Amino acid sequence: MEILSMLRLRLSLKQRYCLLLCFIVGSILAYQFTRNRVDVGRMSRVEGLRANSSQFTLERKPFRILGGSIHYFRVPRAYWEDRLLKMKACGLNTLTTYVPWNLHEPERGVFHFEDQLDLVAYLRLAASLGLWVILRPGPYICAEWDLGGLPSWLLRDKNMKLRTTYPGFTDAVDSFFNHLIEKVVPLQYSKGGPIIAVQVENEYGSYAKDEEYMPFIKEAVLSRGISELLLTSDNKEGLKRGGVKGALETINFQKLNPNDIKYLDVIQPHKPKMVMEYWSGWFDLWGDLHHVYTAEDMIPVVTEILKLNMSINLYMFHGGTNFGFMSGALAVGMPAPKAMVTSYDYDAPLSEAGDYTTKYHLLRNLFSHYHAQPLPELPSHQERRAYQPVVIQQHLSLWVSLPFTDKPLKSERPVNMENLPVNNNNGQSYGYTLYETTISSKGTLNSKNNIRDRALVFVDKHFLGVLDYKTQELALPDGKGKRTLSLLVENCGRVNYGKTLDEQRKGLVGDIELNKLPLHDFIIRSLDMKPGFVNRLESSSHWMSVRQRPSFPAFFQATLYVNSFPKDTFIKLPGWSKGVVFINGKNLGRYWSIGPQQTLYVPGPLLHRGDNQVMVFEEQETDGKILFSSSPDYGMTVDVQ
């Protein structure tokens, strides 16, 4: 009441009570707010991570980053906590994660930060478990992820120059960062949150097309309120051109080369040294072998890094899965691009399904020496199930599914998938595109190497062969009258590393010739197989019983009955050749008999008690059986070179 009289307000009694009530409620809310802030950090915040001497300091005390990468977008949300607890129990103190722009902004100006993409919830969870965070927001992240995390709609601009200060790129980055950075600013160390450092771009030294670009990205995070320590991350070669004034340079490697460490000292004397990406394993490519990096090779290197007083981040600590069509491709050092497999197990210390490995146990023992307190108990192992095999009940040919796609485009010339007028004019990002035209003669079909990446060729729905980077010609047999030529072109994944990012348009990227004359008058259909399409398809009345022979490519349906609490499992398709699996409408990813990967991870949270729908899109053949296994098969192994 004192306050009110001081303000000399002439208020009625009722108004005075009202004001008092507001004051009390306001105070309670303010108290709650400060309490929440303190909860995240549990310590007074004076000075965050600093790099002013040869050792990091946090709160002015020496601090060593023992980090590990887990990507929230590669682990089902229901398992975030399990994986982070296992990270904590291994003796790590810092979580590092990339941020995939292409998932957060699938259409220009449409942003998603909810459910599986709830970055704020992920970082808060890390904080609540006592983990610090180094955020790696890109915008380019490499990560064996389609186009290194850049949205495919950027490529609609035929002059696009990705990762440069080309205005078409920087405007898009600005817009994305306006949405992203404001979400993470309150989660910084100085504000009571877990973020102790932020990485500027990613391995720009091995791209380095524009000297203005790194200063632009640095300014883009600073101007939006990032105030914690800035870092850059490069391999030895990239260090020369990857840095930016005001950010600490860190190095990426797998085998320790003393000269590389000395070099870091030369370019950056009296600074803490950190391996931002200590590669704990390696990724796999379709048609290749499964890479293994043995614990015997790895542990001595990590021991040595720690002895050198360096900080370390294990990339990956837990790899997870490239669900859907999100895996990237590699084109460096090979005649044609090779696509990444669906699993991102990475031979990391914690397996794709969250299992402890030999590496995990040895690392835990090693890291325990760097803690004054005993490490937390190991979270219990999750059970797996090898469900009984299921048989296909129904099938529906691709040709019958076409009315369920978006409106087809009629075009004189082929149009690449990014420039199709679908998805609110953001183009098609992933999956397959069907190009059809009419032909009236036999002859030689020549792709002019304009197929990205692989096409199944049909005449009047009869399969004739595959065109790709290696096979660019196909003989079309004679036939009567006008016939339909169909090319089902698959985007197998955009390159995520190397200098060819600007050339990652997919579908047909130029003319296709028949007898040296370009074909024209195409009907083009997007088959990105998004949940809406899969749901529409499921409710179709055109499904046929297995008594009738399927015509390929086709969709197949089966039911997996789960009679108890759903457990993780692995799908095995030994009688199938190539395609995509959907569980209860969720795209698990691609399978391909050429391997190396032979099983797909099915996390338990995707299943429910009772009937579960398994849908498979298969390009060529099937024995009609879907098998389940309690352990993964990543194929024939080879040691990382």
Ligand SMILES: *[C@@H]1O[C@H](CO)[C@@H](O)[C@H](O)[C@H]1NC(C)=O
């Ligand atoms: C310590 O480092 C931070 C950035 O890491 C810098 O802003 C600050 O000026 C430095 N302080 C001293 C005393 O050098």
Ligand SMILES: *[C@@H]1O[C@H](CO)[C@@H](O)[C@H](O)[C@H]1NC(C)=O
């Ligand atoms: C690591 O730090 C310790 C303690 O500060 C020091 O005694 C040791 O010489 C350092 N080792 C190296 C290789 O710099």
